[in-house]
Amino acid sequence: MQSSSSLFPVALMSAERRGDLVEDVYRLKPGNSPDSSVELVVTRLGRVDGPEVRGTPVILLHGSFSNRRFWYSPKGIGLGPYLARAGFDVWIPEMRGHGLSVRNQRYRYNRVADYARYDLPAIASFVKELSSQIPHWIGHSLGGTTLAAALGGQYLDQDSAASVALFGSQVSRTYWPLKLPPVQWSGRLLLKPFEHISGSRFKRGPEDEPIGVALESMRWHGLFGRFGERDNNWWSGLAEVRVPVLAVAAAGDHQDPPWACRLLLERFGSAQRQFLCLSREQGFTEDFDHVRMVVSQAAQEQVWPQALQWLQRQPVGESLPVAGHEVVAEQV
Template sequence: MTESLFVPVQGHRLHLRRQGPEAGQPVLMLHGAISNGRTFYSDSGKGLGPFLAEAGFCVYVADLRGRGLSEPRIGRDAGHGQLESIRDDIPALQAFIQGRHGGAKVHWLAHSWGGVLMASTLARFPALADGVESLTFFGSKRSIRSWSLERLLKVELVWKRLAPRWVAKHGYLPARAKKIGADDETAGSLAHSIAWVNKGPWVDPQDGFDYGKAAAGVDWPRTWLLAGKGDKTLGNPKDVALFQQEMKAQGELTLLGRSGGFRRNYDHLNMLVGEDAATELYPLVLAWLRR
């Protein structure tokens, strides 16, 4: 059984797709930039979300403000950025889920930029870590320091140069219409992510909060970062490792590639949606959550 739940936050309704037994341990899944919760599920029942639900977890897949089925949709008048996701939305989702489960600890899973947002939330509100059972981040990096042709095209050209021009014209980033992503982004989110993708300190571009400094005071939940050996830019293994160092989290880091015994050198997306991922990675995630 699946159902759509909505969490009200500051005039927005954040969508949560819930699946699995109500009595199961809760899992919160968060997508990355220019994306939505469908990173973790499909209408046909495929994806990591349905897999974990079938295994007995109560899975909540989130859509950030304006993305997926959250309301209202992103448009020209959308004034929020990534600070609202960090400061307001993720804590609200955590409180909502714990309220439904008697205060039980929640497993947090994220893809790409979603991991940066989740880690930033815990750095800003370290007390929240008491309610988090584990962190599992797929291809999450804060800054991109590695160089490749893919970086030149996707980051330097599209993200840093073309995307701001599209924002100036439309008032937001129409990523779906431009066919560069599964969902749109606000002007604020784009600007803030560009500031962090550039090599520099982990400091909030909007209010100056120093996440890097605050991270030292977090009692991090057990943490697992996964990086695809075939991911040259958006989650380059070296950048993922640097992000783990920034978090100051003594967790595990797994390189998903043939040299590690996997069937392929995974890239940024097929570590979650590929057929090989479903048969060889999903069971590893399940074992990690049950550990």
Template structure:
């Protein structure tokens, strides 16, 4: 079945546009929609490649209308992040995600809509729903890959990647250049603003789940509202960016909601001990755990067994 593609630009200010890449089968007029969101130092290419590989083409081939987002200043969104960029995590939660959601709803109307994310994108999505609970009934389900909010684990990889590179080197670069040039220095696929780096750094340090701009308490909101059914994937070979214990903590602090946590590990019956990226990009993923995503999106929750 031929997969069509479309470039969509979503204004969020007088001078800023978000980018959505749409992949779908035009013959499927009733296809459910999915919105995919990347994590920090990344963009939507996390979910697709030029050769047609990845979660986005996989979902499109299985009948879903797929919308892959680039957050403000990343990927094909404009303008690119530089020292003049002032937006951060709060704007992603309160402006970018609602605008992306509204754009998909404008195109697809009342078609069922699911939200999927990698890494910190899951934190952004959950925070958005808790802060704007009127959106919760409009989202059928959630699927998160390696999403954690705070880093509790202690090991040498955490000391190197989080404590040294993210916290110290990243902060020094932001203070010197006005933003984090992660793409230029090979630290990530895309850059981060000074504000987004500072805010995500605060949350990752086992700090309260509170917005630094206005004090909004996401943890308190999680006790008041019930998220859509959520499937959490954690990778066995992910020592700090999405350690399974930190993924579990994020699930638990997100309130009482129907959920499953799947550990992608050989000793749990999966083909590999995946890492933070290969759980999405490995050639075996479509034959190993991507089918579980299809079950979840179809509402077949009993077919996805928690194994952690």
């Protein structure tokens, strides 16, 4: 099959009509990482009534133990279809070994560092090629953490991200036992023999996570650990980021609590930074939790419009000038 891209081999796996939406599924083979077997599947959603007109591109990144169905259910419900119906050109990648993306040869060694350094830039380049616009990004949980890593590591910049929205994403929650070297060493020895952590077995989600991601997270939270690679301090690099950033936290989220989500936001050097806490205190009908902040009827009515308004306020294909470093708390 002829490639759908001039950048690297891309195959159009399917092109279907899903009710009032069109769904195009692409398989990317970037060949830009040490593991040449990596393939990434990206689903595009657009409106049936204007297939020849592409709106502003938005890329949605799922979190751990998840896949594209977090954003887009088989019945056409989700933040992805919602944004597509509002006129945006929606792209939903599935990370290595998740959903339609097959497991690469070195699957067990996959890390956030690989997603940030190799996969996100390739996805951004492909979306830019097809849309001729700089995409916006929305990430949930580990998806948002990966976005922060890519920005802090300077693998994504203003030429590949028009704005970024982080839902339930943080790296500052402390796991004190991991600060003790014997506990850290014992944990690593216990995990290393395994290829992955089962999402279904531990009731975390429909997908598995490679053991490399777990070992990487342990290193971040260990004694003298930091958010980054040995040769690239992502936490420090966030101060150089100039992309508009929205951080959305949920008052009932005990996995990624609001204080930690806000701390990540405050590391960004962006002129436009906005924090939104989904809580009764801020006028919402409930204290949302880690999943319901995106996937629930209440989120559809109260949270999705907030995401849409954020995107609609951003300039198309350009970043805002640097004018200050104030964090704005939005009252809803």
